[in-house]
Amino acid sequence: MTWSKFWFGAKNLPFWVFSLRALILYISLIIGTRYMRQRQIAILSGHNYLVAAGIVSLSAVRMVNPESSLVSGIAIIFVYASINVFISYLDVKFPRQIDRHSTILVENGKLIRKNLMDSRITIDQLLGQLRIKNIFDLSEVLLALVEPTGKINVIKKSQSLPVTRKQMDLPLKNINLPIILVYDGEVQKDNLDLLGYNLKWLEEQISKNGFTDVKEIFLAMLESNGTIYLSA
Incomplete structure (x- = not known):
């Protein structure tokens, strides 16, 4: 077994070589993820998601296929990571041009049909997300927005909000972590x-x-x- 086979692949690799190649790729994935910082971990944008999916799928092929090149796998990880960092930088500088923005789906209890269609969200999906937030009537919603991440955030009308201790003139309690x-x-x-x-x-x-x-x-x-x- 030569170093050339180790780095560029061969048909029959010993198990320990196969395992070591997988370990090197895994460590490269960790380093690449750290390089992309928290933004990539949270997958805040469409291009972040594509980079994560691309890196993982292409690296996985090289982990299970002994004939694949370990060097190309490592190169893919760091090229993808660098592209993602660059696009994320552009996203910070020019957010409207690079990434999606929040879209209002419901305003003052009224559905905005055009925005719903543009976001490719069905009425059943919207109602399902509202039910998760314990909202069962659209008339309770002051504002519902779909964020760039795909998450739907909702602000209820004031008359639908629960009464607070402050409104009832009760002594306030601090919430501590268990x-x-x-x-x-x-x-x-x-x-x-x-x-x-x-x-x-x-x-x-x-x-x-x-x-x-x-x-x-x-x-x-x-x-x-x-x-x-x-x-x-």
């Missing part, structure tokens, strides 16, 4: 210290819920409302 205290029988001491609690406090909370040992618990979590969630 914090894991025990995972798979292991106490998360860093999180306990962050909250200002100790192991004795945790054991008391566990015993109140009928447990005698931390090892019995799969998940213990302090929820945003201040209660303890326990699961064995």
